[in-house]
Amino acid sequence: MRIIFIEDEHALRENTTKALEENGYSVDAVDNGEDGLFHTLEYPSDLVIVDLGLPKLDGIQLIRKARAEGINTPILILTARDRWQEKVEGLDAGADDYLTKPFHTEELLARCNALIRRSVGQDTPEISAGPITINTRTQQVRVNGKALDLTAYEYKVIEYLLLNPEKVISKTELTEHIYDQDFELDSNVIEVFVGRLRKKIDPDGTLKPIQTLRGRGYRLALEVS
Template identity: 50%
Template sequence: MRLLVIEDDRDLNRQLVSALEQAGYAVDTAFDGEEGHFLGDTEPYDAIVLDIGLPKKDGISVLEDWRKAGRKTPVLMLTARDRWSDKVQGFDAGADDYVAKPFHMEEVLARLRALVRRAAGHATSELVCGPVRLDTKAGRVVVDGNPIRLTSHEYRLLAYLMHHAGRIVSRTELVEHLYDQDFDRDSNTIEVFVGRLRKKLGVEVLQTIRGLGYLIAPPGEAPPSPAKSSR
């Protein structure tokens, strides 16, 4: 999963990025509203953390412009604790949730997990596909009741596919959602991690659909037709 953090306080921005990366996310950053608006308008993020009080362009204006342009990316707004009006403005502008400063990092992580989960149509923190269970809260993967140890990149790949189980996901989409903007998108990293992940899972749930991409589905389930899986 790939996130964008737009926060002009460099210490807080760094703390957020560190916590999110430790939780298994790929993270891009911006320190003002103009840069943040551009990234959110041109890159396919799974969720965005957006501060209201930004230089060059305030967070409310950034969010309003995204929504007017049809951008549906879930947005977690950061607000000052004593400014209830900011929260109202944020929701009216299209925010999906908010957290007030100062905040506990665990609350931010929990709210982002919920936003990403709901955007993908899941009601709980546990994603299930046949014998594979992925707990997004604990960052834990179990196959047939046995815990599986994955690297951060393998976990990120599995999590994205599990969030979109039953749909063919192209290699391009995976690269766009699993790595930050500095990643070498011409490498064969995705193929390598798919091979490693398939071997570690040990069950036939991860399929390669030749010429189209990858699919997580219960063992024996036929892949959808290309027309139905297109974005």
Template identity: 50%
Template sequence: MRILIVEDEPSLGRQLRSTLEGAGYAVDLATDGVDGHFLGETESYDAVVLDLGLPEMDGLTILNKWRKQDRDMPVLVLTARDSWSDKVAGLDAGADDYLAKPFQTEELIARLRALIRRSAGHASSVLEAGEIRLDTRSGKVTRDGEPVKLTAQEYKLLSYLMHHKGKVVSRTELIEHIYDQDFDRDSNTIEVFVTRIRKKLGAETITTIRGLGYSLEDPEERVGD
């Protein structure tokens, strides 16, 4: 999953980036409103952490512009302001959640997980596909109750497909959502990770849809088709 942080306080921005990367997310960081708006307008993100008090362009203006451009990624507004009017203004501009500084990073991560789950249509923090279970809180993956060890990149790819179970996901979409903007998009690592996941979880886990991409479904649903 890929997150955009728009935060002008250098130490906080670096801390959030490091924490979210440690939690398994691909993260881009913008330190002013203009750069933040551009990234949110041109790149694909699963969620955004957006400070309201930004130089160059404030957070509410950015949010209004994104929503008018039909950019519908979940946005968590992050600000030192804590009055009810600021909260209302942020939510009315299109924010999905609100967190006032100071805050615990564990709460921010939990709120982001919930936003990403809800945007993909999932209520539970545990995602399932047949015998495979992925716990988004702990980052653990099991097959038929047995733990399966995945690398960080394998986990990111599987997590994205689990969040979008039953849908065909293109290679380009996977690259856009599991890597930051500096990744070499001509790389063949997606194919490599798919092969490794199949070896660990079963060849039938991920289906290749020729010319379109990949799909992960419940085995019962595949049989029913």
């Protein structure tokens, strides 16, 4: 999952970006509102985290402009402001949630996970598709109750497929959502990950959980519950 993180405080931006990346997110971090709005409008993402007190363009204006342009990506406000009126203003501008500084990393991660899940209609961290079950909080994958040993990127691929059931997902879209923006988009590495996933999830070839649509991409072939 890919996050755009807009925060002007250098230490907080660096430390939070590191924590998010260590927990499996790809992060585009920027330090001002103008660049933040550009990234929000131009680059696909699964969540935008916005500080309110930004230079060049404050967080409230950024959120309003993004929503006016039709961006429906979940937005989480980070704010050092403790006045309830400013929190309400942020939510009224189009944000989905807020977190007051200072915050615990565990709470930020939990809110990120919940916002991304809810944006695709999933209320709990545990998502199932046939015999496959993933937990988006612990990043564990099980098939018929047996835990699988997946690499970080293999997990990202199966998670994205389960969070977007019935949707045909191109290699480009998968790459944009699991890698940083400067990754080579025409790489065939996605094919390698999908091939490995099929072998680990469906070693005898009877389940066929991931469908390939030639020239279009991949689609989860199982019903999600």
